[in-house]
Every structure is written in structure tokens, then in C-alpha cells.
Amino acid sequence: MKSRPALLITLSFCFIISIAAHGQSIQWMPLPGVFGGGVFDFAESPDGNLYAATSRGIFLSANGGESWTTVNPDLILSYSEIEVNPNGDLFTSSFVLLRSTDGGLSWQELNNGIPANRYTIRINGSRIFAFGGIDYLYRSTDNGDSWTQLTTGLTVPSFEDMAFNSNGDIFLGGVRGTIFKSIDNGDTWTTVYADTNLSNTVMTLTIDENDRLFAGTWRDGLLRSTDNGATWHYVNNGLTAAGINALTHLSNGALLVSCRFDGGGVFYSDNQGDNWQPWTSGLADSVVFNLKTISGNTVLAGCADGGVFRLQMGQNAWQPGNDGLAATFISKLIHQPDGKLFAIGADGIFSSSDFGETWHQHLDGLTERDIQALAFTPSGQIFAGSDGAIFVSPDSGRTWQNATGNFPDHDVNAQDLAVTSNGQIFVATDEYGVARSTDGGQSWQMRNNGIQDSDVDLLAVNGNDMLFASDGFNVYRSADFGENWTIVNNGLTDTDAEVFGIAADNTLYAGSYSDGLFRSANNGDLWELVLDRDISFLAPGAGPELYAASYSQGVFYSADNGLTWVGANDGLPGLQMEALALDNQQHLFTITRSGALYRADLATGIEPGEGEDLFLSRTFQLRQNYPNPFNPETLIEFHLPTASHVRLTVFNTLGQVVKVLVDQTRQAGPHQVRWNATDQNDRSVASGPYFYRLESSGKAISKSMLLLR
Known part of the structure; x- marks a missing residue:
């Protein structure tokens, strides 16, 4: 996924997303979480409470560090310091x-x-x-x-x-x-x-x-x-x-x-x-x-x-x-065919054998901890791709060995992995394109005939061993184990795919950040838009069911291969998701922006639903910008219950106007605006905290955001 130019875009959703006559009501339940993560500092208060500054906020322990709770779920930045004065006041820093x-x-x-x-x-x-x-x-x-x-x-x-x-x-x-x-x-x-x-x-x-x-x-x-x-x-x-x-x-x-x-x-x-x-x-x-x-x-x-x-x-x-210390950064949840659930990200590899209730961290042999991809071979090996190396585990992830093989300097940024039914392993890299190994990772051969960019960030393989790849500019297909690649962009209005998903019937899905979710029933020959939302995570079911999630708009569910959709966010604290996975026992998992883990039991979650316009907002709303912190741009979404004149303004910490993003009449419903960290004269602004304020019909809502250059 290539970096996008800084620009200011206003989007109005053009799709009416309706619930089918028999929809699915999904109820999310919180799980203890994937505990651990980076812990940078400790402080002890006069009353004996302990505080930990972590990569995902500040945590409190009242029992000597045996268990922890977050002091404020909205405080999710990385904090390297925590100090307590004699009066018990806390001091911390994150820019x-x-x-x-x-x-x-x-x-x-x-x-x-x-x-x-x-x-x-x-x-x-x-x-x-x-x-x-x-x-x-x-x-x-x-x-x-x-x-x-x-x-x-x-x-x-x-x-x-x-x-x-x-x-x-x-x-x-x-x-x-x-x-x-x-x-x-x-x-x-x-x-x-x-x-x-x-x-x-x-x-x-x-x-x-x-x-x-x-x-x-x-x-x-x-x-x-x-x-x-x-x-x-x-x-x-x-x-x-x-x-x-x-x-x-x-x-x-x-x-x-x-x-x-x-x-x-x-x-x-x-x-x-x-x-x-x-x-x-x-x-x-x-x-x-x-x-x-x-x-x-x-x-x-x-x-x-x-x-x-x-x-x-x-x-x-x-x-x-680590009980309660959810300071990990999880970028993907991946279900192993034998039932185990894996979580990977900046803090390594975790696995759960009890549907996400408890987790075990696997660091033995991992010389690089930022894990970006995981794939399973028919023989039971697990391959992991990191920003620096490829690893293989022969024992369900308990121990790891370097499998970078003959990459130059034994260094490779392995951004994604895919394994065919005959055990051939493919890796997407940011420098060497696509590489293939036929000997269990001992050696790798570049397979880029037809691929136009050496930075390939997505891979997928369907049930017929047909491979799909994306370099941020094109989507490619290979029908001969990577020997040749063909561009398959017909119908894609955004070729910078964020995620691939392949259904049981080999229907191919590609989620994009700007134009939504696309579907192809013919291996990429022709694509059609099925969901006008920024989709970054997909979890196809065993039949026509499909689950999708967004960094900023929640979880969606379709029971008919993407023809109709329903929001699936009951029980979630917000709409900012960071991972999604479906296991073979009908458990759906997601991780929220704050690092909290949730599970939905789909076997008991199906209920009849009434058709309705899903995203017609009946209230005046301003959502938290995403990403936050951000650089170079961020997305702000707001909802209007009726057509009205609206003003959306960015302020600095002194209360001075930095930029007016919207000052016009808008229709009822959801709207999105991007701010590219410039002022009213299109000059770049400095790093630091800013505020944005939405005003309409005598009402006003303000929120804060943080720019980190």
C-alpha cells in the first residue's frame, strides 16, 4: 500500500446499504485481551499504587504489578515516562x-x-x-x-x-x-x-x-x-x-x-x-x-x-x-486450520487455543519482533514474515528459525505470505517483489515477470492455487505458480488494495482505503463495487457469508456474497477496528483501536432483522479522527440529522483558527473530510495537538487530535 499524497477531499457516501429481510444481529463480547507489549517506565504513588507507561497508554496496578487496568481508555499513545510527586499527582510525556x-x-x-x-x-x-x-x-x-x-x-x-x-x-x-x-x-x-x-x-x-x-x-x-x-x-x-x-x-x-x-x-x-x-x-x-x-x-x-x-x-x-496489560500492537488476527488463533504485530507472535480467552507469546528464535504476515503449510510448518527476516516454526509457533535464505544480506521486508496446496511458499517484499521457495524456505527465487513495481505488499492464493498480488498500483494474477503475472484491474476504481479475501467458492474480494470493497467472480477478470466503505480487513465464511471491517467505520456483515450489508457493531465501544478474523467454530474476532479484543459467537447470533437505511444518522455526530496521531493527513467524519449549514474548523491550542475545512450547506447523513495538516494558506503546520469543532443549527461538538511529523 503506497503512501497517499496529502490532499483535502470531501466524500459523500453514494451507496444505500440495507439489511436483508433476514439479517444477522451480531453481539460482541469483550475478552481479557492479548496481554503484554512495550513497557517503558514504572512509578509508585504514596498510596502504593503502581503505574506503568506503555506503548498503548498508562496502566494502573493495585496489587504490586500482578494485574493491571488502563487508567483512561482514550489515552492510547505511547508514553515513555511516568512519575508521581509526593502528593500523588502523575506526570507523563508523549510529545x-x-x-x-x-x-x-x-x-x-x-x-x-x-x-x-x-x-x-x-x-x-x-x-x-x-x-x-x-x-x-x-x-x-x-x-x-x-x-x-x-x-x-x-x-x-x-x-x-x-x-x-x-x-x-x-x-x-x-x-x-x-x-x-x-x-x-x-x-x-x-x-x-x-x-x-x-x-x-x-x-x-x-x-x-x-x-x-x-x-x-x-x-x-x-x-x-x-x-x-x-x-x-x-x-x-x-x-x-x-x-x-x-x-x-x-x-x-x-x-x-x-x-x-x-x-x-x-x-x-x-x-x-x-x-x-x-x-x-x-x-x-x-x-x-x-x-x-x-x-x-x-x-x-x-x-x-x-x-x-x-x-x-x-x-x-x-x-x-501481564494480567490486564493490553499494551500490545496487533495488526492481524489469523486463524490456523487446526483451530488455533494467532495474533501478530509489533510485539511478536501470540496464539490462543481457547477461542481468545488466554494467549501465549512466542518469541523464542525471533530476532525480529515486528511480524507482518503468517502462513501455514500443508505439512504443518508456520512461516512468519517480519520487517527484516522470514522465520519458520516446526512446532506450532513455539520456536522459530530464520528462513531468509539467499536474500541479499539475509535481510528482507516480508510484507505478506501465501502457501499453495503443494507447499510452495510465496513472499511479498518491498524491494524484491514476489519470491518463491520450493524447499521450505532454504532458498528463494524472484518471480516477478509481469509485475511492474518491486514493492509488493499483498498476496493471496485461492483453492485452485491461483495467486493474486498487489503492488499499490495494480492487482495481478498468476495461474502458473508465479512464473507469469497478468494485470487484472478491469472495474477497479482504486487499484491500491488494502486486503484480499477469498471465499469458499473462490470469489475474490479486494478492499481499498478510498473506494470501498470490490468483488470478482471470475478470478479478477472483472470487478464490481459491493460496499462503499474504506475496508482494511476481510473474513470470508464457509458459505456466502462475508465479514468486513474498517479502520474508522466498524464491522459489516453480508449474508449474500456482498449484495446487501448490515452493520455489526453491537457491543463494540467504537467503530475503529485494527484486525478481524473468523475461526472454523463460528467465532468472529476483532481488535479495537485501544487494543481491546472482542469475540462474537455467530452460531447463536442470527436473528430476523427489519430492512432499513443503515447509515442514515438521526443525530448530530462528530467522530474521532483517524488515524490519530497522524501524518501527513487524517480523516474526520460527521453525521447530520437534517440538511443544514455546517462549519468544521481546526484550531491550535491557543484557540486560533488554523483552517476551515467545511463552511457550506450539507445534506442529511454521513460526510467525510480529510485534513492534510496545512493552514488556511496551505502551509504545513507544526507537530502537536490540535482541536476540531463541528457547528450546525446552534449545536457544536469539539474533539482533539495529534499531528506527529
Whole structure:
């Protein structure tokens, strides 16, 4: 799927979608979810509650990290920091600095004297420090209401961590392997360490109860100072991995460090860092972003993909603590013929054998975690495609081996996979087009005769071993196992297909972002539009049933091969979907924008329905823009109950008008507008939060959105 030019388009839906006389009423039920994901930071409040900053928002634990709940389901951005002040107020950052005084239920942007940026936050009593990008070090003495920039004595442009000793001295680590010290609350700074390796960075700082300082570096291991920063020495004996991510110390003086490179993992020292030994038993994810000691001798590890693990001193192994932590990014749900359900995405591979009730993460052997495709061979192997490699599993996904074979530099962006009935494996890549393997992934041969672009992002195979591919400009068909490809665009008004779906009778479907869902009953010779909605996910049934989902318009169901449609969103919290799958037991699964997993039991969900105009809105509505955050453009949808004059305006955080998107009379029903992040003079606007407001017939609705360039 090629990137689309930034443009402003107003769309009115031209299709009337009606429910058949006997429709299907689908009721969605929430499931516990696919738990885990990226956990970047922890904080403990005065009342003992724990907070975790994750790749999908802020989570709360009231039982020491054993289980979690989201503090605000609308807070779904990636947050790298979470800090708590002595009053229990929360501070976090995701390109803007935020504060919550009610346990995370609501958040206020802090911008008085401090620009928008992703900040690291450290708190010492009534003083709050925020630092991050170029020349950014700020201090607040009024709980974040106002900020002062601190620069005196600082000789490097970027900082990573800060620590405070018992005397009130402050230590600040940054790029070029530099550590600074301040004895006046940050007003002035002196350099106490400067690494000879200018490419090094001090990533983390901690100070134990005896004021021993430890500094973890990006390249060279761990530094220690026992004289308040006057002298420093490396203490790496036993550390077999580099790239220190995090440090924490226990009440008995022991230390734990986590490493990024050379296998990563966690190491333990009981002699102030003189010697180290691995402490990884039970730790499923070797990349640990953060370590946090709670209750003296319990340590939490926040992992890159595996979520949270807990270790109590006296125990020999880490235990997962992911119950309720739905911080994973799932891009696809895929049903295996034997009944197992797989979920793949940026956090690896997960599987469920009980219809989505519980999940197991499979990372063993995956050197690349961003999984984009999964395919099953007749012999029982599973192939996985990632942004960097192809993997094969001989044991239902429990372990994985590299199957990139003879691709140049053993590197390939495997965007999609398909397997024929005789076990030939096809991969769609962004650089080499389509490649085929006939020996189980040991070697690959390019098969691009007739394909016009080397960036192929979709593959599918039907029951007759006919292959279909898309490069964003054309849809192709091959009837000879990829030897030759023919363009089959006749009837397609949008050839940039987002998804293929193949029904049991080999009817072919192609979903597009702009023009809707197309159907072909003759292997692509001729296409017809069957649903005028942006369709990104398809799940064909065993008969004429077809399920479709959209990033912004919910789930749809057709009982007659796409002739008529019904919305299928009862029980869902919104209309923004991120995955869809149907298993062979008549369970339909979807994942919402917030990462929540839902299941519908289709075996008991069929009821008679009355014919009606499905999308005629009877209320004045403004929906959340999608995508959000966005770059370079976003879609805004609104509904009008009657024909009326409507005004849709974008504002900045100062309340100034940025652009008027609509100012005219519109008919009743749904409407869509795209904003390409430009102002009224078509000049690009800066990254940051914006607001959009819909006004009509004396009513007004406002929502917020975030532009990230």
C-alpha cells in the first residue's frame, strides 16, 4: 500500500446499504485481551499504587504489578515516562508534557514556558525536572504550572537521566558520555565525567542508600563512583552484554541492571557491581527497558515486547505480571486450520487455543519482533514474515528459525505470505517483489515477470492455487505458480488494495482505503463495487457469508456474497477496528483501536432483522479522527440529522483558527473530510495537538487530535 499524497477531499457516501429481510444481529463480547507489549517506565504513588507507561497508554496496578487496568481508555499513545510527586499527582510525556491530579482519569497539558517535546521527567520534592531533545532541560517549582529553562554549565545538547543523592546534589547524564553535577537545584552545572568515546551516551543513573553512584552507558557498560562523582570506574566483570537500559538497587544493597545488546538480559550483583551474574530465568523477553524496585525486595521489569515480569528476592525465576496489560500492537488476527488463533504485530507472535480467552507469546528464535504476515503449510510448518527476516516454526509457533535464505544480506521486508496446496511458499517484499521457495524456505527465487513495481505488499492464493498480488498500483494474477503475472484491474476504481479475501467458492474480494470493497467472480477478470466503505480487513465464511471491517467505520456483515450489508457493531465501544478474523467454530474476532479484543459467537447470533437505511444518522455526530496521531493527513467524519449549514474548523491550542475545512450547506447523513495538516494558506503546520469543532443549527461538538511529523 503506497503512501497517499496529502490532499483535502470531501466524500459523500453514494451507496444505500440495507439489511436483508433476514439479517444477522451480531453481539460482541469483550475478552481479557492479548496481554503484554512495550513497557517503558514504572512509578509508585504514596498510596502504593503502581503505574506503568506503555506503548498503548498508562496502566494502573493495585496489587504490586500482578494485574493491571488502563487508567483512561482514550489515552492510547505511547508514553515513555511516568512519575508521581509526593502528593500523588502523575506526570507523563508523549510529545507533550501532561499532568493528572485524579489518578490518571483526566490529563492537563503543561506548556507554560516549556515547548512540546517527548520528555524524561524526574521529581525531587517540590521540584520537577523535564529534559529530552536538543537543549531541553527545564525545572518547575509550582507542580508544572510554569517552567524555567536551565542551561548554565551544560555543554552537551541532550540528556537521558537524572538522580539525586541524600545531600540534595543532582546528577545529570547525557550524550558524549557526559555526567554533570549541580549543588544548587539545577541553577548551575559542572562536568564530573566526560567519556573519551564521544559516541557514547549515559543512559541511566541511580544512587544507592550509601550515595554510591552508578551510570549505565550506551556502549561501554557500567560506571561507578564512590566519592560523589569525583572519580569514576567501569565495573563490568561478568556483564556479557552492552547497552545499559536500566538500573535498580534493592534494600540489601544488591543491584540489577538490564542490557540491550549482545543478547540483552538482566544481571545481578551483590557486591556493589564488582561482579555480575545473569538473572534471566523465566524472563521471556531479553530486552528490558526499565527496572523498578518496590517494597524493598520486589523488582518489576518492563520489557520491549513481553510486558511486565516480577521477581521477588528469594525466588529463582521471574514471573509474568501481564494480567490486564493490553499494551500490545496487533495488526492481524489469523486463524490456523487446526483451530488455533494467532495474533501478530509489533510485539511478536501470540496464539490462543481457547477461542481468545488466554494467549501465549512466542518469541523464542525471533530476532525480529515486528511480524507482518503468517502462513501455514500443508505439512504443518508456520512461516512468519517480519520487517527484516522470514522465520519458520516446526512446532506450532513455539520456536522459530530464520528462513531468509539467499536474500541479499539475509535481510528482507516480508510484507505478506501465501502457501499453495503443494507447499510452495510465496513472499511479498518491498524491494524484491514476489519470491518463491520450493524447499521450505532454504532458498528463494524472484518471480516477478509481469509485475511492474518491486514493492509488493499483498498476496493471496485461492483453492485452485491461483495467486493474486498487489503492488499499490495494480492487482495481478498468476495461474502458473508465479512464473507469469497478468494485470487484472478491469472495474477497479482504486487499484491500491488494502486486503484480499477469498471465499469458499473462490470469489475474490479486494478492499481499498478510498473506494470501498470490490468483488470478482471470475478470478479478477472483472470487478464490481459491493460496499462503499474504506475496508482494511476481510473474513470470508464457509458459505456466502462475508465479514468486513474498517479502520474508522466498524464491522459489516453480508449474508449474500456482498449484495446487501448490515452493520455489526453491537457491543463494540467504537467503530475503529485494527484486525478481524473468523475461526472454523463460528467465532468472529476483532481488535479495537485501544487494543481491546472482542469475540462474537455467530452460531447463536442470527436473528430476523427489519430492512432499513443503515447509515442514515438521526443525530448530530462528530467522530474521532483517524488515524490519530497522524501524518501527513487524517480523516474526520460527521453525521447530520437534517440538511443544514455546517462549519468544521481546526484550531491550535491557543484557540486560533488554523483552517476551515467545511463552511457550506450539507445534506442529511454521513460526510467525510480529510485534513492534510496545512493552514488556511496551505502551509504545513507544526507537530502537536490540535482541536476540531463541528457547528450546525446552534449545536457544536469539539474533539482533539495529534499531528506527529
